[in-house]
Amino acid sequence: MDIESVKREMKKKHHHVGQNKKTTIIQKKHKKKLLWFGIRFLLCVIITLLCFMLLKKNPTWKSQFYQYVFEKNFSFASLNQTYQKYFGSPIPFFDQLIEEPTKAVFNEELTYKSTKKYQDGVKLTVDNDLLIPSLESGIVVFIGEKEGYGDTLIIQQANGIDCWYGNVKNLSVKLYDYVEKGSAIGEANGKELYLVFKKDGAVLDYKNYING
Numbered sequence: 001m002d003i004e005s006v007k008r009e010m011k012k013k014h015h016h017v018g019q020n021k022k023t024t025i026i027q028k029k030h031k032k033k034l035l036w037f038g039i040r041f042l043l044c045v046i047i048t049l050l051c052f053m054l055l056k057k058n059p060t061w062k063s064q065f066y067q068y069v070f071e072k073n074f075s076f077a078s079l080n081q082t083y084q085k086y087f088g089s090p091i092p093f094f095d096q097l098i099e100e101p102t103k104a105v106f107n108e109e110l111t112y113k114s115t116k117k118y119q120d121g122v123k124l125t126v127d128n129d130l131l132i133p134s135l136e137s138g139i140v141v142f143i144g145e146k147e148g149y150g151d152t153l154i155i156q157q158a159n160g161i162d163c164w165y166g167n168v169k170n171l172s173v174k175l176y177d178y179v180e181k182g183s184a185i186g187e188a189n190g191k192e193l194y195l196v197f198k199k200d201g202a203v204l205d206y207k208n209y210i211n212g
Contacts, residue, residue, distance in 0.1 A: 108133050108182065110210070112193070119148055121164065121196030122206040130188040135163055135209065137181045140173050149194045153186060155179060161204065166194030 110133055112124040134155060141162070142154035149166030153173070156162050171186035173179055197204040 120203045124193045126188050126193050128191050131184050132186055134179045134181055134183050134185050140175055140177045143175050160199055162198045164196035167192050
């Protein structure tokens with residue numbers, strides 16, 4: 001073998017060694033990135049678990065968590081329903097935070113005699129002390145008095161719409177209960193029931209959600 005051939009062979013070997021070194025360096029970098037990602041993911045899981053444990057044991061923190069999650073228009077009801085649709089169970093850990101779903105007492109549709117536009121929604125004329133069914137599944141995000149509507153219950157529905165039930169009494173649900181569609185949520189106070197439908201703060205036309 002002549003000198004030129006030897007030089008060519010040496011260059012080839014040197015080139016392969018260089019390539020192998022580069023490949024090894026790249027592989028090490030990828031391994032470090034994967035390792036760092038795994039550590040951060042594990043830390044996130046641990047911190048999340050600790051937070052849920054603390055929330056479950058501390059009523060004050062739990063209440064503040066509810067207010068932040070549910071009262072800031074975070075559509076947890078929709079997220080939870082989607083998760084249940086594909087995985088067959090509530091979102092892990094959150095089922096320990098929210099109340100058990102209320103039972104469908106009679107699973108009837110809302111019945112009324114007449115409708116009339118009222119402020120942001122509609123006034124329904126109903127049977128005296130009508131037992132009110134939830135129009136859709138969702139989470140109770142407000143119970144209290146609203147000006148012009150009296151005692152009011154608001155359910156953040158799974159479809160992302162907040163439904164107000166005004167002029168109600170004898171509620172069978174509590175704040176942050178998960179309510180199934182058709183479940184009895186309370187009674188109308190007399191013969192009038194107010195409904196309002198909102199999404200992201202915007203008022204929706206009630207005619208799209210009830211007949212009449």
